[in-house]
Amino acid sequence: MELRRALLLFAIVLGLAAIVTSISRPTERAKRSDGSGDAVRPATPTANPGRDPLKAAQVSFSAAEPAARRLEVGRPATVTVKAAVPGQVEVEGLGLSAPAEPLTPARFEVLAARPGQHPVRFTPVGGGATRSAGTLRVVAPG
Numbered sequence: 280m281e282l283r284r285a286l287l288l289f290a291i292v293l294g295l296a297a298i299v300t301s302i303s304r305p306t307e308r309a310k311r312s313d314g315s316g317d318a319v320r321p322a323t324p325t326a327n328p329g330r331d332p333l334k335a336a337q338v339s340f341s342a343a344e345p346a347a348r349r350l351e352v353g354r355p356a357t358v359t360v361k362a363a364v365p366g367q368v369e370v371e372g373l374g375l376s377a378p379a380e381p382l383t384p385a386r387f388e389v390l391a392a393r394p395g396q397h398p399v400r401f402t403p404v405g406g407g408a409t410r411s412a413g414t415l416r417v418v419a420p421g
Contacts, residue, residue: 340413342401351420360385360412366403373397391417
């Protein structure tokens with residue numbers, strides 16, 4: 280008796296799957312460029328950029344050796360800050376902060392909209408004094 284119920288349930292599920300498949304919308308078809316047969320069109324349109332996007336600049340600092348680095352307004356950048364001891368890195372004026380460890384530098388994705396100077400500060404976890412890791416100078420392009 281239970282085998283019959285299991286087979287009936289299986290048949291019902293199989294039948295419902297067949298109905299759903301027949302009702303579902305088929306993919307749009309178009310002729311291939313060589314004129315033979317059908318080619319499947321992509322379901323969503325694709326867009327290609329009109330020009331090459333700006334490549335992200337790589338800007339790095341070291342908590343042990345403060346330095347000034349330049350970045351143009353509107354240019355994307357990946358800013359990394361290396362540290363010899365664990366701590367917290369902050370880029371003032373941009374509202375960015377991230378942890379840094381000896382094998383894992385702090386990393387920030389930056390896209391500055393206006394010129395300015397942004398101090399990069401490092402605070403060790405052990406309670407040491409906050410010290411400068413450098414300055415990120417955002418300058419007008421040109």
